[in-house]
Amino acid sequence: MSSTATRPYRQVARAAATEETRRRIAAAFAGALETGWIEDITLDDVAAAAGTTRQTVIRLFGGKEGLLSDWAERMNEEVMTRRALRPGDGPRAAVHAVLQDYEAIGDMILRLLAQEGRYAPLSTMLDRGRGWHRDWVAKAFATELAARPPRAREALLDQLVVATDVFTWKLLRRDRGRSRAETEARMAGLIAGVLQEGDDRDG
Template sequence: MTSTRPYRMSARAAAAAVTRERIAAAAEHAFSTEWYDDVTIRGIAHVAEVSEQTVLNHFSSKDELCAVAFERWTGAIDSRRAEARSAGVGPAVSLLVEDYELTGDTTLRMLAVEHRVDSIRPWLAQGRREHERWVASAFAGALEGLSSDERARRLAQLVVVTDVYAWKLLRRDRGLEPDEVAAIITDLVRGLHR
């Protein structure tokens, strides 16, 4: 009997981990495709095929579920963008546009409610910091040899031309194809390499 108990406990732990992963994946999908206000614990439970109580046993609130979704997005974004750090301007911008094709609409929905949903503000602030770090790394050549004031101004310019809103204006508002968006943003970034 002693030898079967640890097995049962590890089997339970493994099952709990699988359940938690299903819930996290359902939350990521929900927050990726719906407005924050439309996401419910009931809906996440339904997609994860568990009860609402099971969701709450793993994650204490909708805000915690949203935090898990943000953690998952952040990891995926970092992985995709890491490839661009030494790729050159054109390939870096192409990777950025590919990333926005996957995450842009979700990001825009989150930005639209940032002013009234306190729990997402820290995640969006982190995303802004990470984007600026990525820009500074991916387009380091545009920042070389500048004074600190010039560097700060140039970095701000690069952040603006590579921001998700630039993608939105070109892709969603003007209806351009991803390769056209990448070409325009590449031209803008190259224009800042002087």
């Protein structure tokens, strides 16, 4: 095989090896987030867990903030998949979707929220997450919101955001020890009550 012919093969192999290294580093950082505080996670620790060097971590991610940003992007893709709704899906489907999401990463979200004041880039990421959740709620309950007078929509949206918040899930699922099915039923009941109250007030 000529050197000209082998060059593209080597480039493909090198790109594949780099992507595999990125995957290992990202997995190592995600694992560290599950057990440690962000401020205590070092690039050396991540590199060692990924079987590479600190310099490689810096070259591929730019540092801890880059690792966190990459993790957030990956999580956002997974969250969007878990929370995907079809046209015509009602409130119960929305509750099921958000419960499915919290069952997967709710504890991690709570862990990050507990560290918000300790690492500035984390606050920026969590603010985006809060905004995304509110936007998701607005879309998931668009029909119910549209049926309200304009002045009442913002208040209803606030209530729906609270009813689907990760802390509402935590109170029921973790603090009270409710089963997943019980938690889903109670959150659905909260939302039904909020919507019914609005109907009664607007009627």
